[in-house]
Amino acid sequence: MDYDCNALAELLFPDVTGTVAELEAQYPPRDLPEGARVTRFAPSPTGYLHLGGLFGAMVDVLTARVSGGIAYLRIEDTDKKREIADGVSAITEGLSSFGVTFDEGVTGFGTEQGAYGPYTQSKRTGVYHIVAKQLVREGKAYPCFCTAEELDAMRERQEADGALIRGYFGRYARCRNLSLDEIQANLAAGKPWVLRFRADGDENRRIAFEDVIRGKIEMPENIIDEVLLKSDGVPTYHFAHVCDDHFMRTTHAIRGEEWISSVPKHIALFKACGFRVPKYAHTPQVLKLDEETGDKRKLSKRKDPEAAVSYFTQVGTPKEALIEYLMTLISSGFEDWRRANPDADAAAFPFNLKKMSASGCLFDLAKLNDVSKNVISKMTADEVYARVAEWAKTYDEPFYSVFTADPQRSRAIVNIDRENPKPRKDVAKWDEVKEFFSYLYNEYYEPRFELPENVAPADAKAILNAWLAVYDPADDKDTWFQKIKDLCEPLGYTPNVKEYKQNPDAFKGHVGDVSTVIRLAVTARRNTPDLWSVMDLLGESEVRARVQNAVAAL
Numbered sequence: 001m002d003y004d005c006n007a008l009a010e011l012l013f014p015d016v017t018g019t020v021a022e023l024e025a026q027y028p029p030r031d032l033p034e035g036a037r038v039t040r041f042a043p044s045p046t047g048y049l050h051l052g053g054l055f056g057a058m059v060d061v062l063t064a065r066v067s068g069g070i071a072y073l074r075i076e077d078t079d080k081k082r083e084i085a086d087g088v089s090a091i092t093e094g095l096s097s098f099g100v101t102f103d104e105g106v107t108g109f110g111t112e113q114g115a116y117g118p119y120t121q122s123k124r125t126g127v128y129h130i131v132a133k134q135l136v137r138e139g140k141a142y143p144c145f146c147t148a149e150e151l152d153a154m155r156e157r158q159e160a161d162g163a164l165i166r167g168y169f170g171r172y173a174r175c176r177n178l179s180l181d182e183i184q185a186n187l188a189a190g191k192p193w194v195l196r197f198r199a200d201g202d203e204n205r206r207i208a209f210e211d212v213i214r215g216k217i218e219m220p221e222n223i224i225d226e227v228l229l230k231s232d233g234v235p236t237y238h239f240a241h242v243c244d245d246h247f248m249r250t251t252h253a254i255r256g257e258e259w260i261s262s263v264p265k266h267i268a269l270f271k272a273c274g275f276r277v278p279k280y281a282h283t284p285q286v287l288k289l290d291e292e293t294g295d296k297r298k299l300s301k302r303k304d305p306e307a308a309v310s311y312f313t314q315v316g317t318p319k320e321a322l323i324e325y326l327m328t329l330i331s332s333g334f335e336d337w338r339r340a341n342p343d344a345d346a347a348a349f350p351f352n353l354k355k356m357s358a359s360g361c362l363f364d365l366a367k368l369n370d371v372s373k374n375v376i377s378k379m380t381a382d383e384v385y386a387r388v389a390e391w392a393k394t395y396d397e398p399f400y401s402v403f404t405a406d407p408q409r410s411r412a413i414v415n416i417d418r419e420n421p422k423p424r425k426d427v428a429k430w431d432e433v434k435e436f437f438s439y440l441y442n443e444y445y446e447p448r449f450e451l452p453e454n455v456a457p458a459d460a461k462a463i464l465n466a467w468l469a470v471y472d473p474a475d476d477k478d479t480w481f482q483k484i485k486d487l488c489e490p491l492g493y494t495p496n497v498k499e500y501k502q503n504p505d506a507f508k509g510h511v512g513d514v515s516t517v518i519r520l521a522v523t524a525r526r527n528t529p530d531l532w533s534v535m536d537l538l539g540e541s542e543v544r545a546r547v548q549n550a551v552a553a554l
């Protein structure tokens with residue numbers, strides 16, 4: 001190009017008066033200790049927080065925290081197609097309900113905090129245009145007037161040519177060599193234009209960079225004249241990334257692995273702008289095992305309800321459990337650390353970005369539920385009561401009324417087999433509580449006497465009648481159980497399981513069968529937490545009524 005670039009810059013951006021130097025002064029390097037890392041989570045406002053997003057946000061926050069740095073939240077709303085009216089709240093609420101908080105940036109729909117803002121890209125047009133004007137002045141960017149049809153024709157030509165690289169570059173880049181007169185005429189004719197980067201890479205040269213997670217990566221240099229500003233003046237992801245991560249003073253751009261192939265483009269852009277290239281870390285994808293094919297695949301927004309973080313709020317997975325499980329996926333060292341520090345807050349884990357695995361991590365709902373059962377088993381009854389009530393208030397109002405009608409009693413119910421050194425691991429999420437304890441609430445109890453195959457109805461009846469005769473609600477647990485043992489022999493059962501196993505033909509069954517029959521009559525289940533506690537909570541008249549009812553039904 002042999003024209004005056006300053007003249008072109010004025011033609012394209014007559015109203016832009018600010019300078020890059022002013023921006024540098026407005027957003028100075030951060031005053032942080034040596035080694036402190038500045039990271040960002042940068043979602044599009046889609047009204048949806050993907051589990052992979054939460055995973056990435058945790059990596060951002062951990063990286064900043066362990067280094068005494070800053071993590072901030074930036075909303076990338078340059079792609080109008082992906083945006084919805086308030087696409088931000090679902091993201092900020094999803095993050096905060098799982099305890100992932102940022103030091104600065106967007107805090108909700110239309111709100112933010114911090115000195116490096118605005119943190120929403122649509123509010124940063126001024127910044128992009130200043131940098132764009134500077135690039136034009138330096139001959140590093142030019143306007144392109146190609147229409148959609150012309151770009152289609154170019155693609156067809158590339159196809160016909162069998163071009164190995166596709167895109168706007170080299171001899172295909174028609175507008176790269178327009179004269180100032182031609183540009184002026186196009187502008188005067190009101191033709192829409194985009195601003196393109198004048199790439200100076202060589203496809204035969206390679207560029208190397210050090211990915212913090214993946215190590216050295218080498219790729220051909222960028223030769224594509226990428227769009228920087230769209231015809232409405234809105235930046236592309238590429239240009240916004242470079243301007244924002246520079247002026248927000250990001251030290252580590254941690255993002256999904258789908259961006260690896262764009263790195264040469266981004267490095268070229270950073271250099272063209274005269275900005276220091278941040279460190280890149282490309283995180284692995286969160287995968288799941290497809291039940292039909294048995295293959296690992298990306299968690300899909302369409303197919304997998306658990307792809308949305310809101311799913312875990314709806315089913316009532318405690319935030320500690322989801323975070324605990326995601327930590328095991330984020331860092332292979334987490335489980336060892338957890339064994340050594342069983343009661344520490346997961347946030348205290350000495351995270352190291354470099355040790356993160358580069359390969360996709362498998363999200364397994366069953367494993368999450370195991371982790372969750374463990375987390376819940378360690379909670380106090382008061383805590384469980386409060387969390388269940390809070391969850392039910394929003395997600396199951398009828399159950400909320402039943403559960404909170406007698407708080408003392410519900411607390412005692414969730415306290416069965418809890419608050420002891422070996423607490424029972426039962427529910428994994430709050431939406432299981434109603435069903436798990438349903439027989440303890442008359443509103444939900446449904447009698448059902450499906451006897452085990454080895455117990456005849458007549459024997460069951462005999463067991464229940466004999467038990468009713470000795471049942472005394474004042475008995476402590478040992479006395480209560482001794483009475484059940486004592487019922488065995490007269491009814492043809494043995495109180496001694498070992499004895500039964502040695503000589504099964506000599507008995508109708510053992511004490512386990514006897515108590516199963518009683519349990520079935522009282523709870524309609526074969527398996528429950530501690531039956532003595534259950535009876536204690538039901539009270540004498542309810543227990544007797546249920547057992548008599550069972551006898552009548554048999």
Ligand code: GLU
Nearest residue numbers: 042043044076241254255
């Ligand atoms: N807005 C980009 C996305 O949604 C973020 C990529 C990045 O973190 O740089 O994928």
